[in-house]
Amino acid sequence: MTTTGCCLENFDHTPSESASFGVWERKRKEHVDKTSKTPNKTPQGDRFIPNRNMMNIEVSRLHLQQEIPGKENKQQNNTFQDALLESNSEWRKNFFSSSSSSTCHHYQSALASSLLQNSYHEERSQSKILTFKQKAPKPQEGYVNSLKVLYSQNVLPISEQRRRMIRHIPQTPDRILDAPELVDDYYLNLLDWSHENMLAVALGSSVYLWNANTGDIQELCNVPQDEMICSVSWVPDGHHLAVGTSMNDVQLWDTHRGRQVRKMHSHSSRVGCLAWNGPILSSGSRDTTIHHHDVRIAQHHIETLRGHEQEVCGLKWNVDGTQLASGGNDNLLMVWDNLHSSQPKYRLDQHLAAVKAIAWCPWQSHLLASGGGTADRTIKFWNTTTGSCLQSIDTKSQVCALLWNRHDKEIVSSHGFSQNQLIVWKYPSMVKIAELTGHTSRVLHLAASPDGQTVVSGAGDETLRFWRIFEAAESKLDSSSKTWRSSQKSMMKTCNIR
Template identity: 55%
Template structure:
């Protein structure tokens, strides 16, 4: 019974809070002081030990946290070194000039800071990677052996002897056939070529000029914009054809269709810049003289609207909704001289090559046909496109290269070799291709697109690497025209605006002088429309 009462009394005494604790775990600050007092290097911590003794006398439970943080601090500012800083990193000890050795291992409380001054990492790495089975030398012998072998390797690398190398290719790249300088092939592989440097030329990404074009037709199959050699821009607005002088900014209306349901479906300047061909919804092909603003001829041979036109000297080719291409000789009264077959639907893209030897046509039947001169049957029919082909353009510096672009279901630009009928290259543009124009000064081309970005894109050729996007239109860019100097592109979009882009501007030091019209060409033009 006495043991039970003793236990109850002990429990009651422990639960009482008005008496000091008789037993319990040692406080943290006391354990810290004991660890410091047990350290062998007492001279370095004598001050902090005195602080611990001083704090043990004035200990108060409410200040336990602040005192535990100040154990390692100097007790008063009087004993501090005059040059000491308040922001000094704790635990970094400054060696004394009298009693401190550089090789002494410092201790600060319970932190151990090893000395690494005598460590030789290069020697250790050499020992680890050494292929010799014999035990590695120690001390100064190891260092001498390391230096000796390093010197031998450096001599071999510099060509003094042997074929060994410190760093060497496992398999050296071999020079291609025809190259005799292996070193040049090896060390010039990462250099940029001249064509790469040309990509860094400055291309303005904003239009230099924006023209309002109300009632500009939103029809993928029509061709309502063209730029003459005399710097006149022809644009079709509703039922009328307007001429904008790019030099002066003057605007004149050339003609207007008479019927309310009639409209202009295509325009194409003659190379002389003095006459223009106009295709209409009434299946007519009209010829107009710009100087007199009079219609010279009205030729009718198609059964439906004329949506595409192209000139080859005095031969005017027209593509129609009826699926046929007609050749018109404007020198004679019986103008219709040939009918080209090969398409089953509307011919919306038509262009003669620069040398006049081939005619390319694109149609809503997804076919690109190439005709030789005046032949009525196509020499090649390309069926790779999966949508209507309106964008047709011949390369100005390679007469046998043809570029074609497909509609929204195809989105590809394809390049054709008309010598052998093969596809040279194909690139997915990710959007409807509405028109293509080649640059006259750079090995580049520009294409106009529809959904989703309605942008113009400049490509390098033949790599077809992306060069620049020209943004600004809010609807699909259906029409493209190139200025006579080849430096400016005009784009017409369904947002009823025309934008001029100086994307092929030449360096002033490299500009070429425009060639004057020869006497032979002038005489040919003067007699061109002698037949009424």
């Protein structure tokens, strides 16, 4: 222990002979001998460990502080050179005491100038970088954000946003009416609501009108007992009603006077669907054809559309009257481009069952929704400009009717077995908003009130149920109703039924 301690004590000054030949010295010599020899192959290592014994740290620090060409820092470099000429301890004392604050100041100034493109001492009101404050700096007087209109033009008032978030859809109908002899036939269209708040419903061989304002009921017309009414459709002015019968004809009735205006016979089988486009009435029949009737002239039959192979059970014009959609028992959905098309623009065959449920989007004229029967059970959305299917939703039951919300991006569908329900969907996410049950048979027909808020459903259980489904702000409701009335009046100025 004594000898070892003595060796360690004299190591830095006069090492002994025995210490110089210690174990560690022999290992060092062996390592030098090995590294001095030329290796057989080039080392493949990826690390470089510098030999710091050959480096002078103080000289290197001096070189780092020397003048850089083009920079005005001669005075600062002279200060560092003078400091480095002193002793090591004195240099450290001066550097950390006097030069540290100056160096830190210049470093912060350079950093701020680089990041903010401005001097460190100048105020920059529109930037929070390197600024520690509780509140953001105020903009200059008169400053207007150019993006304010872009991000605020579609923002709803807070009161309306809150009202929409908590919108409640009642699960029970507001009113239930008996509808005896309402035919349980999937291919017929027996319900329509006029813009004068008159509901027309076909019960067996008769057509009844129910005044939603007063609750009065009147029988408008009837056909022989062995025949039946197959379809009803209000003309846009609200004064006349088109009636399709199983006697292969289409009748026009003046509801104010309670008399028949004319009868149009052109089909060879029952007329199960009707659709108006201004003064033009389109009718779909079991004879697989679609006829266009101009009610202003004596020779009313102006065009015949052929494309379906079985009964035409769905027929709707889009909002601007440029395209007609038809659905048939042949599982086909067709889009016709104008009144005089000999061939359909698109022949869409993706449904696997009869296509009766057809609804055009009220705010986008080339967006079409269609629903399939029992073997299909899907709601499909189509772009009728390109003919592409945008999406398809499996509803798990027969789709009987579709109806869009005129005030918001929603759509309601009615179904058959097994729930016989109505479903309110949010478009385009197709998330279920509400599911309304109560009917005991398939819900075949849907119609909307003039204000677009109440939906009436007709089912095979011989009842009519009125649901408060949709809701709109008063301002939007007034503007939409005025726009609709003005457009209908302008469209019907040239419509003189003969």
